[in-house]
Amino acid sequence: MSNPILTVENLEHVYMKGTPLEHQALFGVSLQVERGECIAIIGHSGSGKSTLIQHFNGLQLPQAGRVVIDGIDLSEKKLDVKALRRLVGLVFQNPEDQIFEKLVGDDIAYGPLKMGLPIKEVIERAKWAMDIVGLDFDEMKDRATFALSGGQKRKVALAGILSLRPKIIVLDEPTAGLDPYSRNELLERIKRLNKDEGVTVIFVSHNMEEVAHLADRVYVMAEGNIVHSGAPREIFGNREILTAYHIGMPETVEILHSLRELGYPVDPSAYEVDEAAREILSILPAARG
Ligand SMILES: Nc1ncnc2c1ncn2[C@@H]1O[C@H](COP(=O)(O)OP(=O)(O)O)[C@@H](O)[C@H]1O
Numbered sequence: 001m002s003n004p005i006l007t008v009e010n011l012e013h014v015y016m017k018g019t020p021l022e023h024q025a026l027f028g029v030s031l032q033v034e035r036g037e038c039i040a041i042i043g044h045s046g047s048g049k050s051t052l053i054q055h056f057n058g059l060q061l062p063q064a065g066r067v068v069i070d071g072i073d074l075s076e077k078k079l080d081v082k083a084l085r086r087l088v089g090l091v092f093q094n095p096e097d098q099i100f101e102k103l104v105g106d107d108i109a110y111g112p113l114k115m116g117l118p119i120k121e122v123i124e125r126a127k128w129a130m131d132i133v134g135l136d137f138d139e140m141k142d143r144a145t146f147a148l149s150g151g152q153k154r155k156v157a158l159a160g161i162l163s164l165r166p167k168i169i170v171l172d173e174p175t176a177g178l179d180p181y182s183r184n185e186l187l188e189r190i191k192r193l194n195k196d197e198g199v200t201v202i203f204v205s206h207n208m209e210e211v212a213h214l215a216d217r218v219y220v221m222a223e224g225n226i227v228h229s230g231a232p233r234e235i236f237g238n239r240e241i242l243t244a245y246h247i248g249m250p251e252t253v254e255i256l257h258s259l260r261e262l263g264y265p266v267d268p269s270a271y272e273v274d275e276a277a278r279e280i281l282s283i284l285p286a287a288r289g
């Protein structure tokens with residue numbers, strides 16, 4: 001832990017400053033993300049998650065405090081926002097906010113085209129990005145974006161960001177509203193991007209199974225602050241944190257905590273399904289043989 005790609009120090013944010021509607025959303029948030037990490041940000045609605053991550057690609061600029069990403073200080077007077085947007089791809093919660101072109105292929109190729117890349121490379125990048133999210137290039141490139149399903153729109157929005165080849169991707173509730181199959185598929189793609197392509201991933205999620213499965217580390221937010229950080233195992237093994245900040249639990253963890261309360265010596269941090277099964281088997285006399 002020594003070469004962070006992203007550092008946030010004492011970041012504050014006030015919406016509508018100086019008006020009667022003034023509202024402080026961030027109160028001195030600090031965090032660090034190492035190169036190649038997969039980080040989850042969790043916390044109840046209104047805790048400041050979206051406001052925080054909008055600072056990561058310059059949609060919001062620091063009002064107080066510092067954000068430094070791969071050597072770029074977002075408080076610099078001559079901040080190169082274009083360079084920042086190429087470095088950090090932010091995928092919005094709602095894909096409709098991100099898709100502008102009529103045709104899928106045009107939408108995904110838009111970024112690289114604007115970068116002035118030769119057309120051959122633009123197409124290569126679009127193909128590569130579509131392959132990663134699981135969209136068939138020949139079948140999908142001429143499809144109308146408005147007629148896609150929710151899951152397909154999400155994939156197009158993600159591919160459009162990936163075609164810029166960012167070193168960091170930031171996803172705001174990437175699987176909200178997806179059916180279980182599309183959800184698992186998208187999660188596997190994100191995991192591959194992180195593990196195989198070395199892309200640093202930061203994602204906001206309310207789905208604790210997803211957090212448990214994907215994240216190396218978790219930041220818990222409440223009322224505009226980071227109130228806890230640690231490995232998923234640490235967070236889900238700690239009932240006080242889970243209750244104090246109204247964090248849902250993976251079902252496996254819920255079962256293990258309940259068994260523990262009944263006096264059975266199981267380890268509630270064994271959240272992966274096969275680990276949880278082993279914990280449960282360990283207290284069954286029959287299984288002990
Ligand atoms: N554009 C805005 N203007 C005023 N207040 C806002 C705006 N966006 C968000 N807020 C407020 O800031 C707080 C944090 O919001 P947000 O970052 O969206 O939280 P989260 O993503 O965790 O749900 C909330 O109280 C929200 O109502």
Ligand SMILES: [Mg+2]
Binds near residue numbers: 049172
């Ligand atoms: Mg949000």
